[in-house]
Amino acid sequence: MPKLQGFEFWRHTLRGACHVVAPMVDQSELAWRLLSRRQGAQLCYTAMLxxxxxxxxxxxxxxxxYCEFCANDPEVFVQVALLAQDYCDAIDLGCPQMIAKRGHYGAFLQDEWNLLQRIILLAHEKLSVPVT
Structure with a gap:
C-alpha cells in the first residue's frame, strides 16, 4: 500500500482523530498515553528523545x-526514523517547547527553511510512514 499523505493520511491512518493529547515534557510516558486512550484520546504524542x-x-x-525524538540533521533524523517507523503511524518533527529552542530542534527549525526542507524531503523519500 502506498504511503498516504495529507487528508488521506489523517482520514485513514489516524481515523480522523479529533481528540489529541499533545506531547508534554517529562509527562508523556506510555502509561499516561494508554490512560489517555482509554479516556477517549484518539491520538497521543510521545515525549521527545x-x-x-x-x-x-x-x-x-x-x-x-515508544517516544518522540528530536534531531536537526537530515541524515540522523532519517536514521532514527527508520528504526522507529515500524512502531508508529507517523514521525513528527515539531516541538514548540523551550528545550527544543535551546537544542535547535522541532518547531524552532522554522528559522532555517533550507535545513527543514532537507529533513522533510529526505524523510519523505526514505520512510514508509508520513512525516508530520
Whole structure:
C-alpha cells in the first residue's frame, strides 16, 4: 500500500482523530498515553528523545522506543526514523517547547527553511510512514 499523505493520511491512518493529547515534557510516558486512550484520546504524542543517542545506544532505544525524538540533521533524523517507523503511524518533527529552542530542534527549525526542507524531503523519500 502506498504511503498516504495529507487528508488521506489523517482520514485513514489516524481515523480522523479529533481528540489529541499533545506531547508534554517529562509527562508523556506510555502509561499516561494508554490512560489517555482509554479516556477517549484518539491520538497521543510521545515525549521527545535525542535522535543521535537513539541511533547509537541500543539500551536507550529499547527503553524509549515508544517516544518522540528530536534531531536537526537530515541524515540522523532519517536514521532514527527508520528504526522507529515500524512502531508508529507517523514521525513528527515539531516541538514548540523551550528545550527544543535551546537544542535547535522541532518547531524552532522554522528559522532555517533550507535545513527543514532537507529533513522533510529526505524523510519523505526514505520512510514508509508520513512525516508530520
Amino acid at each position: 535525542y535522535a543521535q543517542v537513539f541511533v547509537c545506544d541500543a539500551n536507550y532505544r529499547k527503553e524509549n522506543l
